[in-house]
Amino acid sequence: MTIAAQMRKIAQDAKAASRRLASAEGSVRQQALLNMAELLGQSGPAIFAANKKDLDAAQKNGLDSAKLDRLTISQGVLDSMIQGCREVAAMSDPVGEIEGMKKRPNGMLVGRMRVPLGVVAMIFESRPNAAVDAAVLCIKSGNAAILRGGSEAFHSIKALTKIVHQALEDAGLPKGCVQVPPTTDREAVSALLKLDEYIDVVIPRGGEGLIRAVVEQASMPVLKHYKGVCHTFVDASADLERAVLIIHNAKVQRPGTCNSLECLLVHQAVAKKFLPKVAKKLGEAGVAIRCCKASLPLMGKTAKAAVKTDWGTEFLGLVLAMKVVADLDEALDHIAQYGSNHTEAILTESHANAMRFTREADASMVAVNASTRLNDGGELGLGAEVGISTTKLHAYGPMGIRELTSAKFVVLGQGQIRQ
Amino acid sequence: MTIAAQMRKIAQDAKAASRRLASAEGSVRQQALLNMAELLGQSGPAIFAANKKDLDAAQKNGLDSAKLDRLTISQGVLDSMIQGCREVAAMSDPVGEIEGMKKRPNGMLVGRMRVPLGVVAMIFESRPNAAVDAAVLCIKSGNAAILRGGSEAFHSIKALTKIVHQALEDAGLPKGCVQVPPTTDREAVSALLKLDEYIDVVIPRGGEGLIRAVVEQASMPVLKHYKGVCHTFVDASADLERAVLIIHNAKVQRPGTCNSLECLLVHQAVAKKFLPKVAKKLGEAGVAIRCCKASLPLMGKTAKAAVKTDWGTEFLGLVLAMKVVADLDEALDHIAQYGSNHTEAILTESHANAMRFTREADASMVAVNASTRLNDGGELGLGAEVGISTTKLHAYGPMGIRELTSAKFVVLGQGQIRQ
Numbered sequence: 080m081t082i083a084a085q086m087r088k089i090a091q092d093a094k095a096a097s098r099r100l101a102s103a104e105g106s107v108r109q110q111a112l113l114n115m116a117e118l119l120g121q122s123g124p125a126i127f128a129a130n131k132k133d134l135d136a137a138q139k140n141g142l143d144s145a146k147l148d149r150l151t152i153s154q155g156v157l158d159s160m161i162q163g164c165r166e167v168a169a170m171s172d173p174v175g176e177i178e179g180m181k182k183r184p185n186g187m188l189v190g191r192m193r194v195p196l197g198v199v200a201m202i203f204e205s206r207p208n209a210a211v212d213a214a215v216l217c218i219k220s221g222n223a224a225i226l227r228g229g230s231e232a233f234h235s236i237k238a239l240t241k242i243v244h245q246a247l248e249d250a251g252l253p254k255g256c257v258q259v260p261p262t263t264d265r266e267a268v269s270a271l272l273k274l275d276e277y278i279d280v281v282i283p284r285g286g287e288g289l290i291r292a293v294v295e296q297a298s299m300p301v302l303k304h305y306k307g308v309c310h311t312f313v314d315a316s317a318d319l320e321r322a323v324l325i326i327h328n329a330k331v332q333r334p335g336t337c338n339s340l341e342c343l344l345v346h347q348a349v350a351k352k353f354l355p356k357v358a359k360k361l362g363e364a365g366v367a368i369r370c371c372k373a374s375l376p377l378m379g380k381t382a383k384a385a386v387k388t389d390w391g392t393e394f395l396g397l398v399l400a401m402k403v404v405a406d407l408d409e410a411l412d413h414i415a416q417y418g419s420n421h422t423e424a425i426l427t428e429s430h431a432n433a434m435r436f437t438r439e440a441d442a443s444m445v446a447v448n449a450s451t452r453l454n455d456g457g458e459l460g461l462g463a464e465v466g467i468s469t470t471k472l473h474a475y476g477p478m479g480i481r482e483l484t485s486a487k488f489v490v491l492g493q494g495q496i497r498q
Numbered sequence: 499m500t501i502a503a504q505m506r507k508i509a510q511d512a513k514a515a516s517r518r519l520a521s522a523e524g525s526v527r528q529q530a531l532l533n534m535a536e537l538l539g540q541s542g543p544a545i546f547a548a549n550k551k552d553l554d555a556a557q558k559n560g561l562d563s564a565k566l567d568r569l570t571i572s573q574g575v576l577d578s579m580i581q582g583c584r585e586v587a588a589m590s591d592p593v594g595e596i597e598g599m600k601k602r603p604n605g606m607l608v609g610r611m612r613v614p615l616g617v618v619a620m621i622f623e624s625r626p627n628a629a630v631d632a633a634v635l636c637i638k639s640g641n642a643a644i645l646r647g648g649s650e651a652f653h654s655i656k657a658l659t660k661i662v663h664q665a666l667e668d669a670g671l672p673k674g675c676v677q678v679p680p681t682t683d684r685e686a687v688s689a690l691l692k693l694d695e696y697i698d699v700v701i702p703r704g705g706e707g708l709i710r711a712v713v714e715q716a717s718m719p720v721l722k723h724y725k726g727v728c729h730t731f732v733d734a735s736a737d738l739e740r741a742v743l744i745i746h747n748a749k750v751q752r753p754g755t756c757n758s759l760e761c762l763l764v765h766q767a768v769a770k771k772f773l774p775k776v777a778k779k780l781g782e783a784g785v786a787i788r789c790c791k792a793s794l795p796l797m798g799k800t801a802k803a804a805v806k807t808d809w810g811t812e813f814l815g816l817v818l819a820m821k822v823v824a825d826l827d828e829a830l831d832h833i834a835q836y837g838s839n840h841t842e843a844i845l846t847e848s849h850a851n852a853m854r855f856t857r858e859a860d861a862s863m864v865a866v867n868a869s870t871r872l873n874d875g876g877e878l879g880l881g882a883e884v885g886i887s888t889t890k891l892h893a894y895g896p897m898g899i900r901e902l903t904s905a906k907f908v909v910l911g912q913g914q915i916r917q
Contacts, residue, residue: 098834098858098860101857101858101860102857102858175857181879183877183878183879187868187872189878189879192856192857192864194860194890194894196890196891197860197890279889279890279891280890280891294717298713300719300889300891300892302891318913321913324913324915325913325915328915328916329915332915332916333916415517433910437611437908437910438520438521438594438611439517439520439521441517441520441613441616441906442906443906443907444906444907444908444909445611445906445907445908445909446908446909446910446911447909447910447911448910448911448912448913448914449606449909449910449911449913449914449915450914450915450916452915452916453606453909453911453914453915453916454907455916458602458916459602459608459907459909460600460602460608470698470719471613471615471616471698471699471904472615472698472699472719472721472891472892472904473719473891473892475613475904475905475906475907476906476907477907485890485891485894486894487860487861487862487863487864487890487894487895488862488863488864488873488878488894488895488896489856489863489864489865490863490864490865490866490868490872490878491852491856491865491866491867491868492865492866492867492868492872493867494737494740494743494744494867494868495867495868495869495872496743496744496747496748496751496868496869496871496872497747497751497752497869497871497872497874497877
């Protein structure tokens with residue numbers, strides 16, 4: 080069989096399995112997740128052995144330590160997978176709920192029933208446990224999943240998928256509910272991305288290059304964000320002591336993530352007072368600052384002048400661009416020009432400015448007096464998340480179980496016809 | 499300027515205008531719609547004159563009478579445009595509402611604010627008044643619109659757009675809020691569909707060929723349905739007298755529409771009793787029947803045997819495919835195989851079968867004891883509609899003003915950081 084034919088078979092099996100999953104009771108899907116938790120708990124040795132194969136090969140291929148770290152399944156990573164299964168299993172079943180049932184003038188009832196999307200393809204890099212996280216959320220929401228991880232995690236994902244299959248079968252569900260292409264050939268991804276007849280949505284997670292390649296090729300809708308170029312605007316009325324702590328958290332707590340701060344905008348009225356404070360705190364953390372002309376003299380001798388490309392750049396490390404602005408208008412203009420619709424924050428004591436910023440800053444999360452790092456499914460109360468969307472269609476922001484469903488119209492009539 | 503450069507300019511202007519629209523108060527957007535109603539009422543002669551140019555050219559080019567009819571702006575069509583402006587103006591403003599604001603354990607408030615999608619491109623055929631309908635819904639929902647109608651309606655759309663621009667300017671909004679490419683060259687559409695940097699979504703309305711061409715080329719999300727292959731299943735327990743009326747309505751009331759009935763499925767237990775009844779009623783209306791083997795002898799001498807391609811076909815006329823099925827399972831299997839996710843109905847007195855059908859039939863509207871023709875924004879209570887989506891992402895079913903918005907997360911904090 081050619082790779083294209085193999086992928087078509089996988090997609091067809093997924094479509095068939097998705098019908099079974101969508102009509103299965105929530106208790107059956109829940110049981111599959113509890114089985115998975117149980118089996119993962121018993122399978123540590125097999126999982127670690129498979130993971131070691133991947134790690135050995137990766138070391139041979141000279142993967143850097145950050146990537147090796149993400150590839151590693153430690154006992155802690157395994158435990159958190161198990162906990163994830165149990166937590167999602169305990170959530171209420173989103174499938175089949177009917178919202179807002181109302182009576183129309185002709186007497187028929189009209190409501191909207193939550194339904195699974197159908198078949199979800201996930202294309203991701205590095206972390207093999209992402210396969211389990213995705214499988215768990217898809218099963219819970221009644222979707223069949225096709226999971227395509229990085230080739231460097233091949234053996235780990237294979238071992239994890241074996242467990243997922245066992246858990247499904249023990250719950251009476253077909254293995255087709257969760258499938259992993261048996262090849263690491265890139266052609267497999269290209270073939271999958273043409274199968275919009277069977278696959279309802281694709282969710283890529285990884286670097287901007289991966290995501291652009293998926294968007295370029297996909298014939299079905301893609302839920303994604305390219306990057307997070309997040310700003311924080313320190314307004315004239317901001318509580319400056321608190322601002323230092325928020326900005327430190329947003330930049331330093333985990334600088335490699337998409338919701339970390341990349342550019343600080345400071346109102347001119349407080350620049351002189353605020354910049355030395357923040358310079359000290361960020362300097363201690365080893366943050367390199369790229370300053371606009373107005374801020375450069377205020378930021379100490381380690382600061383460098385920004386170049387044009389620093390605006391709108393996702394540094395993914397301990398680098399921060401910094402700009403003094405005349406007012407909220409200039410801050411909003413800067414964000415409109417350079418932001419990535421991911422996360423924007425304002426630090427202010429002015430109610431009017433807070434309300435205007437939340438309305439006019441165009442981002443999947445807008446925050447008042449809080450760290451950009453809080454744009455996360457868990458922090459915002461969604462439970463587990465399957466990624467963050469910065470396109471406004473279908474989902475804007477972190478995507479949880481609900482974002483893996485749609486809603487169809489249900490009409491309950493007594494003979495109504497169109498007049 | 500090349501066409502590509504012209505389209506880029508239009509898209510950039512739309513993006514800039516979309517920021518103005520999104521931050522304009524609802525009362526300003528409402529005023530623009532009321533202005534539009536007023537100006538349309540005063541501009542009958544100019545509109546009819548422009549429309550006559552298109553009609554004369556169309557007649558010369560030999561357009562068929564159905565297309566000429568759709569191209570015509572009569573006083574009745576103008577009146578309904580005016581009424582549409584007023585009705586939509588009176589609806590509550592969807593932009594800026596915050597839903598479900600909840601407090602997280604760390605004390606911050608998290609809610610979701612309705613925001614416009616940004617820039618909406620509509621590609622449509624024939625009916626020039628669709629330009630006004632689309633402009634009205636986009637302005638109400640705070641979106642900038644790029645409207646590309648059929649070349650045969652060029653002068654009509656130009657005259658209507660002039661009025662829309664006047665209405666916008668009188669309300670203090672820029673003309674860039676609603677734009678029409680100044681050329682009928684097909685290259686303009688191709689160029690627009692590449693501009694995902696500025697255009698957030700494209701909504702094509704027209705024949706399957708047009709829609710497939712748009713999906714093929716578009717780099718931004720597309721909201722659409724290809725076709726409506728709608729089924730109705732007459733269960734063993736159905737009220738057969740009522741079933742005849744519902745099926746007659748679904749097939750005959752307006753057979754050229756996407757929510758009309760294309761295939762009737764009948765439970766074997768009632769086939770003998772039911773089919774002669776329905777044959778008589780449909781025969782009187784001139785409906786040609788394509789029968790499965792089991793139904794053929796029961797449907798009278800005008801019925802023909804179905805060929806394989808009749809299943810899954812959108813006839814768009816007075817033709818109906820008909821199949822006797824063993825039970826609900828076979829009906830659901832048939833729908834899963836041949837349906838188009840548009841509209842599916844069951845006629846039954848069995849509560850269990852009604853509930854199972856609503857859950858398992860995968861369509862944007864599932865109906866119990868009602869006509870498929872009711873899958874329409876107005877009938878379902880959405881007010882005006884901008885099309886029907888049969889892809890489950892973002893919208894499933896008729897799309898109204900709410901479907902032209904998204905929801906971003908709003909966080910109101912007091913110094914919260916990520917732990």
